Each structure stands twice: as C-alpha cells, then as structure tokens.
Amino acid sequence: MIAPRQKVDPNVKRVRTKAVRIASSHIITTCATIAATLLFVAIGSRIVPEALAGLPPVDASGTLQVAFLLNIAIILFGWRRSKDLKEALEAYEAADRLARENANTDPGTGLANRRELMRALKEMLMAGTPGVLLLLDLDHFKHINDLHGHAAGDRVLRAVATALEKSAPAGACSARTGGDEFAMLFRCAEDAEAERVARSIQQHLADPVLVDGAQVQASASIGLARIERRDDEETALRRSDVALYAAKRGGRNAFAWFDAELELELSDRLKLEEDIRHGIRNGEFVPYFQPLIDLASQEIVGFEALARWCSPDGSMLEAESFIEAAERTGLVGPLTLSIIEQSMRQARDWPAHLKLAVNISPIQFRDPTLAEQILKLLAATGFPANRLEIEITEGSLLEDRQQVLTIIESLKNVGVRISLDDFGTGYASLAQVNRLPLDRIKIDKSFITTIVKSQRTAEIVNTIAGLGHTLDVPISAEGVESEQIRAALERFGCTEAQGWLYGRAISGDAVRSFLKMSGGGVAAGEGQAIPAKLRRSR
Template sequence: MKRGQDVPDSRSKAVRIASSHLITSCATAAAIILFVALGSQVVPAAFDGLQVQAHDNALSVAFILNIAIILFGWRRSKDLKEALDAYDKAERLAERNANTDPATGLANRRELMSALELSLAAKSSGVLLLLDLDHFKRVNDLHGHLAGDKLLKIVADALVDEAPADSCCARIGGDEFAILLDGASAKEAEKVAQGILSRLSKPVDLGTVRVFVSASIGLSQVRKLQKEEDVLRESDFALYAAKRAGRNCFAWFDPELERELTDRVQLEEDIRSGIENGEFVPFFQPLIDLTSRELVGFEALARWRSPTRGFLEAETFIEAAEKTGLIGPLTISVVEQALKEARDWPPHLKIAINVSPVQFRDPQLAQHIMKVVTEAGFPAHRLEVEITEASLLEDREQVLATIGSLKNVGISISLDDFGTGYASLSQVNTLPIDRIKIDKSFISTIVKSEQTAAIVNTITSLGHTLNVPITAEGIESEQVRNELGKYGCAEGQGYLFGRPLSADTVRTFLDMKERNDGRESPSESEEEARPKIRRSW
C-alpha cells in the first residue's frame, strides 16, 4: 500500500473505534435507564412477597437480561476506550516520528519544508542556512558508524545552541543540516553561521577518539512569492560556493552562481549522452623524430562533435568529465576508436594516449586498457600511455601497480607535462617510465628566456643520463625546433608539424605517403589534405 493511503485508512479506523465506543456507551446508558425502570417494579414486588403473575415473570426475565447487557456494555465500552487511548498514543508517536529525525532529535526534512511553507505563506522574511560536514565519510570509515552517529548528535546540539530558540533546526539527510531563521536579518544569520563554524572548529570527543571536523554553510534569503523548493535550491547553490571556496566557511547565494551551475549540470548531462551516442572521437596529432624528421606516430586527443554545442576541444569538457566520474568511459571510448583506426597503419607508427589522474583511482584501469587493446587487435608495443605528474598524488602503490601491469604486456609509459607538476628528479629515477615529455609552457619560451632554456637543458641532460628519450610539446616554429636540436630532444610535436587531425584526414595522408611523391597530378583528396598536414618535416 502506498504511503499516501495510510493516513485515510488510519483515520477511518479511528472513526470506527470512536463510533463503536459511542454506540456502546449510549446502549449501556439506555440499558441502565431500563434497568432502573424495571427494577422499580420487580424489586418491591419480590420484597413484599406478592404473587408474581406471568406478566411479572416477563419483567423479571427482562430485568435479568438487562443486567447482563449492562455488564457486557460496560466491559465493551472499557475495551473500546483502551483501544481509542492506544490509538491516540500511537497517532501522537507516529506524528512525532514523521516530523523528527530519530538520530539527532531535530526536525526532519518534512518538518523543515512545512515550517518553510508556513513562513512563506505568512510572507515573513528570514534566512535558510544549509550546512554540510566536510569529509564526514572519513569519520565513518576510520572510526565506524557509531562514532559517526555520535558526531551527528553533537553537531545537532551545536545547531540548537547557536540558533535562536524559535528557529527550526533540522537534519535533512546524511550529514546535511538546515536552520530556518524566521525573521532574521542577514547580519543575524551570519552571526549564527560564524558561531557554528567556531563551535565545530574545536576537537570533538567521541569517547574513544577525538576528531577534527569542519563545515561548509550556504545562506539564502527567504523572500516573498518563492516556493519552498526554490529557497532550498538557492541554499544548496550557496553551499556549493562555500565548498569551492575551500570549505570551513559560509557563502551567500549568488544568481550568477546559479547560472554557472545550471550550465555545468547541462554540460554534464550532454557529456553523458554524448558518450552513449558516440559523439566523442579521436583526433591525431603527429609525433616527429627531430633528428631524422620522420613521422613516428600520433597522439590521440579527444574531441567532441556535439549536435548542439558544435565541435569542441578537450579543454571544454575534460574537467567536467573528471568531476562526474565520466572520464573513464569517455577515455576508453576514444581509445577504442583510435586503436581500431590505427591498427592498419604502417607498423612503425605508434599511438600515444592520455590517462587522467582521476582514472588511477580505478584499480581495474590496466585491465580496461588491455581489454581494449586486445579487442581492437592493436599491437601492445605500439601503444604509449601518457601519465601526468599529478597522477603521482594518487595512491602511489596503486599507480605503480597499474604501470607495471601495462609494461608487462609491452605497453610503454611516458611522463607527460613534465616540469609543471610535483615529480622531482629523484622520483623520476624511481619511476618505470620509457619517455619524458617536456610541457609546452617551457618549449614556447625557450628562445626568449635563458632561464627556461636552462630548465630544458637540465631535463634533457637528465633523460640522457637515465637513458630515457625526451619529447618536446608545443613546437610552433623552426627556430624552436633548431634550438631543441642543440639539447638532443628525440621527438617533438606541435603546430609546426600539424594540428590534430581527423581519422579520415590521417588516412588520406598516409595513403599519399605510400604513393609516388613525384606524381604530377595529385588527387582531389590529396589536395584537400595538403594544407592540413605537412608532407615532410
């Protein structure tokens, strides 16, 4: 039975009990009146020793039956009264449970929304304060759920102490709380928020352990003509702003923030549907041997052919995909397409793919990549997986295990964007990497800055010492390429050699290279591909 049907059924049951009790009470009262009337005739006759006639016998029988009815009615009325009292008690308990959070004793979400509805109906001003504990899951994971429940009760007590007596303090789910400050000004609301933050900044004693917690708080004004859901949503946006500002602080709702978050949510939904519809495709940027000037491979880069947003580069969607956990399926989809496309290319050409640091949280990452390689029929030794220095901030042991599994099947590993992250020279010496890629921010200024040139020289010298080849990213001029030649960089990529290209364009270009370069009349497809990719480097 649906929850909405419980209330009417319960009320009808109460009405039936009350009706039965009333009818029984009335019947018993009538029986008592009749008892008195009959008794006034039967009892005197019995005491006077009068001859009882047939009519008197009937009165005597009726009198006795009336006594039985009175006794039965009294007992029945008593039972019904007890049932009605029990129902009233259960009704009060159910109502209290329906509006109270059992873990903290605060109001629950239902009661908060009712209080907010009343406040809006009265057209009174106020502030809704939404609070979320920072890293509460860590307390549960480290100390158990009993400690977590105790912490929630302590937080609830702090809210009650800091908020005015007439406020509605509620726990609305998980580690999320709310306070409705009816009639409060912005200054008064900020005072309450600051008091809560100060209270929670102190160590919390959970009995066996002491923990340090903090909270993020979102504030929104309760305004006329709003709906309850709108006020709660605005507080939620403000809470997000507080978390983005570094947590352990409060923030007010900002309409601009709402537009930003709405756009972001829509972007995330579009990414999800884009993965399902195959809108993310690989584009390929040439990798060139700087000594022989020969093409040695391509780096596969994700591009989004969105029917509503147009053609987008990775910078516009990678961060959103990482934060929503969609980066894994997105990357695997693009890699799968890239490897199926490249498996029939000349066997000396390699494919380099990027792996986000977020993906290293998945202990099955190596298995996912190896499965794609196997299903695509792509030789593992032609695949190079690029990891960034930020990946080393994840679980180092898991990262090393993933790298080891990939190398065991012949896949090579390169350290991408070197110089911009957290890896030190000593760390590089201990990592099982096959290549170092210098970030383009250094390459683009190498001819303008002696300091940058010195850094590039140091990195290339390190590579020579460790016998690890160096690739330079972002080469856009002959001058930069000639400068890199002095340092012994092995490979390079950048707009000097070609921008990222579609699979069709690369296929056309590779077909061109297999034909006779001296042919006088190039085909139409060759002419179309010529300005997009250089035929020699």
C-alpha cells in the same frame, strides 16, 4: 518532490530484530508464569488446607500434589527466565541506541555523517525554517597525506571537526560527508551571520596542526547556499556544491555564496553534463590525431589521440571545453575508453612502427579495474600493446599511490609504454618520478611556448632535460610552435616534440590519407595540414 525512503543501517536492523525476539520471549515467559501462578493458587487452595488439617488427600493418586510442585518449579523458572530476558532486553536496547548513534556518526571525527545531514536537511526544508547549508572542502588534502603521511591527514580531519564545532551556531548539524568534505546546516536569517561562521572556521584552520614535531598547515574552501522551502535535498546540496566550486576557482582558502549568476552557471553546467551523457550514448566523441615528431630525424614516430566532440549543432569542440565536466560527473571513464577504443581500431592499420599515445585522467586511477579495461580493449581491437603509450599526469600521483603503481605495472607487463604528461605543473617529486617505470617524460607546453622569451624558463626546461638524461628517460615537449623553439629543444637534448609547427590534430581519415603519401600533406579539404616537409618514416 517526495524524498526517497532512508535505508535502515544493517547493524541497527539486526539489533532491533534481536530486541523484538527477546521482547517476544519475555512476553511469552511472563504469560506462562502468570498462568502457572493462577494454577498454583487454584491447586494450592485445595492441597494446602488439607495438609495443614492433617486430612488425607482427596486425590489418592497424588496428581494434584505433583501438579502443585510442578507449578512451583514453573513459577521459579519463569521468574528467573523473565529476569534474564529483561536484562538482555535492556542490553539490546542500549546496543540499539549505540547502533543508531553509530549509523548517524562519522567514526573518524565524531561528527554526524551524510545520512544524518540529509535527515536534518529534509526536516529543515519541511519546516520552512530559514537556514544555510555550508559545504567545506580541504585544499590539496591529498598533498598533505602524501607529504606528511596518513596519520597527519587524520589529525587534520579532526582539526576540521574541531573548527566546525567551535564555529557552529546553536542547533547546527556539523557533518563529515566523505573524504575531506564536510558540511554544516544551521538556522540563519542573515547572510552576515553565515559569513561569520565561514570566517570563524577558516580562522580556526589557520592554526597549524602539530604532527610528530612538524607543523602541518591546512586551508579550506567553503560554499554557502540559502535553504529555501521549495527546494529538495539534492537541489540544496547541488547549490552549495556550485558555490564551493566557485570558491575553489577563486583561489581557494575562500568562501563563496550561491547566487543568481551561479544559478545560470549551474543551469549551463547541468545542460553540459546531460549533453555529454547524450554525446557518449550517440558516439559524438571521436579521436583526432596530432603527429609526434622525432627531433633528430624530423620524422613522424606516432600520433597522440585527442578527444573531440562533434556536437549536434555541427561545431567541433576540443577537450578543454568538456573534460572537466566529464571528470566532475564521473563520465570521464566511459568517454576516455570510447576514445581509446576508436583510436586503436584506426591506428591498427597504420605502419607497424608508429605508436599511439592516449591520455588517462587521474580520476580513472581510482578504478582498480582500469588496467583490465585497457587490456580488454587491446584484445578486442587486436592493437599491439607495444605500440600503445599511456600518458598520465602528475595529478595521478596524488591518488592512491599503490593502486596507481599496480595499474601501471599491469600495463607495463604486457608491453604498454608509460609517459608522464604535463611535467612541471603538478606535485610530482623526484622520488616519485624515480619510482615510476616511465618510458618518457613530456614537458608541459606552458614552459615550451615561452622558452625563447624567458631565460628562466629555458633554464627550467634544460634542467628537466638533464633530469631525463640522469634517469635515462627520453624527454618530449608539447606546444612547439616555431623553429626557434624546436632548435632550443634540440640543443637541450629533447628527443620528441609535437605542436602547431608540425601540424594540428586531424581526423583519422586525414591520417590515413597522409600515410598513403610519401611526404605530401593531407587532403586540401581538411584545412589542418601536416606540413609537406615532414617525411613519413620508413
């Protein structure tokens, strides 16, 4: 595979262009000075002897004398100009060296950047040198920034750089590739040597970072992959990334090797990612709808749209089987927006009092145009904004908090409701929850399903419900599977519920059929009926 030509940094390009211009001017000035000197010698050989001998000038008009003096002036000017240009050229050559260093260096840590890492990786692959590519990702770095501030985060990044430099073998290329991600490329013939490097890095990171008198503890997950000559740069990076993912999945603060088993996993992962791309293009992702129940009246107050994948083999896959891959590849945005648009078009014809709840991935909050995209869907489908409820997770609060708040406020301004989903499983603090303009808090089903078996879990749910009452925010629960759970939630003061007790998610056609009935279930062919005991609220 032919590696793509690396782009020259614009700053380096500008400096080099200026240096070339100065060098050209220097050459021209030098040539002009030499020519003037030669002319000076030629004219002077006639004028000077005549002047010394006291003879009258051959050129009575004085032209030669003027030319002689003019040549002296040109020579002096050329010498001075040449000296200035030489100094300027030396300055720009120094600037060129500095620009090239900056173009290949991460300013925050002083390590190499991704550009320099890729250059070194390409060089190693072409040489066929046995080596290892190590990728490092800080565990919960966003949490460090949120809890201790960005200054602490910067100190931790510099601590990682120090750990890499202290652990690096001779000739290694240590780089910061972006955010809280780092890499090290080094010559290595033995796995044990690479593992010693990984352990050394983690041992150095075990030392707390002191920030304003507070100790900040950091840890990192590491992926290791052997460099093979037949690989290209992207393959080597992908293998290390898969190993890094395996390390994180294994509990974090660990390292993992890319091996044959992960090779198969990588192949399956790449196939899944390509199938998702194909599925989005071909409209294979559709919304299914799970009823939302008012606990006091036991009536349906809306539906939550859940993504389903109608795969080409005829199977119906739930979101758990593909959403992580969609987030990893950046496809979660177009996938989610497609589900939302389809849901709006179908829910537009429901009774006006029924709301539509949709989920937004934390990844999508990295896009500052998210609110604008949703508002465009509302306009395109004609769906009322006040019937839309956006469900965000606690993970969203670990993104850029100001940007998240701006997006939420933009949606709230047009009447969209905001719900905090899966509450209790993430890092949301009470202060963060209090600052958000929430319309609802939904307790994660991991608490709800064990509420009647564990007194401790019941107390946690009761506490969350009390928090909702204090904040004047209604509390919902997902994962309601029995009458006992429903009764407990009602005692705690929860206002809304969903779960298998009330019905599994069904297709849009099944929802329409159900809503045409006044208390009956869905068509028998659906196989996932909404219990007939539920009444359609009027």
